[in-house]
Amino acid sequence: MMGTAKNRVYLAAIVVLLLIIAAMAYKFVVVGSTQKAEDGRIAVLLEPGERNLVLREMRAFVESLQLMSDALSKDDMKGVAKAARTMGMARSQDVPLAMVGKLPLEFKKLAFSVHGQFDAIADDAETIGTTKHTLGQLSEVLQKCVACHNSYQLKAPTSK
Ligand code: HEC
Numbered sequence: 747m748m749g750t751a752k753n754r755v756y757l758a759a760i761v762v763l764l765l766i767i768a769a770m771a772y773k774f775v776v777v778g779s780t781q782k783a784e785d786g787r788i789a790v791l792l793e794p795g796e797r798n799l800v801l802r803e804m805r806a807f808v809e810s811l812q813l814m815s816d817a818l819s820k821d822d823m824k825g826v827a828k829a830a831r832t833m834g835m836a837r838s839q840d841v842p843l844a845m846v847g848k849l850p851l852e853f854k855k856l857a858f859s860v861h862g863q864f865d866a867i868a869d870d871a872e873t874i875g876t877t878k879h880t881l882g883q884l885s886e887v888l889q890k891c892v893a894c895h896n897s898y899q900l901k902a903p904t905s906k
Contacts, residue, residue: 779848781901789901790853796845797900807833807891810864814884818877826880827871834865856894863887 783789792800810833817825838861846854867883 774847776851778850778853779903780850783899783901785899787897787899788850789899790849791903792845792848792900794902796842796848797902799841799845800900803837806837807860811884811888814867814880818880821877823871823875823877823880827868830864830868830871833861834868835861837861850898853894853898856890860887860890860894863890 779791781789781791810829813829814826817823817829835858838858849857863883863886867880867887870883871880
């Protein structure tokens with residue numbers, strides 16, 4: 747009898763621990779660290795250094811897009827591929843794990859798909875090599891830039 751009661755306590759403790767782990771994983775993977783912003787978007791709460799990292803990446807996107815349009819205007823598909831590759835998947839591995847946990851799932855999905863699309867643009871520029879095809883791909887990527895900016899902003903955790 748005593749043994750069974752003890753087992754029940756152990757079992758309850760395990761269930762509670764699993765629920766805590768599941769809640770933490772859910773917060774880390776899905777929810778992130780967010781707050782509703784005054785303008786109706788979702789504010790992702792990041793430390794100043796983390797925010798700087800994201801904004802630096804954003805400016806790198808614009809730089810790459812500038813190089814790509816310049817190369818496109820000259821039918822320089824090698825140049826397109828080179829500029830696109832700099833913003834490919836390899837780039838997204840620079841993000842520290844602690845920061846990944848603060849980004850909501852939808853934000854991460856959008857960010858990964860944008861990096862993936864830059865790789866696809868580079869691949870296709872090397873193989874298909876038509877400016878029209880690349881322009882179509884660029885328009886698709888830009889839609890995701892727009893979609894993310896319409897949904898999210900960045901904010902320091904303490905400021906209200
Ligand atoms: C996953 C979400 C996401 C994607 C995708 C995204 N951005 Fe951003 N970007 C942001 C957020 C959030 C900010 C900060 C906006 C704010 O706080 O109001 C930002 C800011 C910027 C800034 C301002 C940088 C600065 O120094 O202030 C530029 C430029 C920018 N993005 C360009 C781009 C371009 C170009 C693309 C597409 C190739 C892109 N972004 C894709 C989320 C994203």
